[in-house]
Amino acid sequence: MARILLVPAAAVAITVAIIAILRPGDVVNDLNVTVQGDHALVTLKTPTRPTQARLLWGPKADIYTRQTDWDEFSHQHFLRAHSLLPNTTYHLRAVVIDRHGETSSSPDIVIETGEADTH
Secondary structure: OEEEEEEOOOOOEEEEEEEOOOOOOOOOOEEEEEOOOOEEEEEEEEEOEEEEEEEEOEEOOOOOOEOOOOOOOOOOOOOOOOOOOOOOOEEEEEEEEEEEEEEEEEOOEEEEEEOOOOO
């Protein structure tokens, strides 16, 4: 299982392009993660076909306690994990589904939020 660890410094955003080896048939690519303050923005593309996407996040891999709603069918997605606590490790996974019900997902993405902004 591919794992990616992102650790931002206090009050600094970090953006990382994630290059993962995906199984044949997977449609997720150009996956990027930006962590800033109490949120993480995940962007991804599904160029082979339009999909809906959602973001799952939680304290451990495969234990996701929060999720976004499915977005609209598109080739490009912008998903936000919000209300993240400072100095906390989170696991994120982006999931897409096409019009035929076929699903694909990103590898496990591990992020750590920075210090709380006291300004």
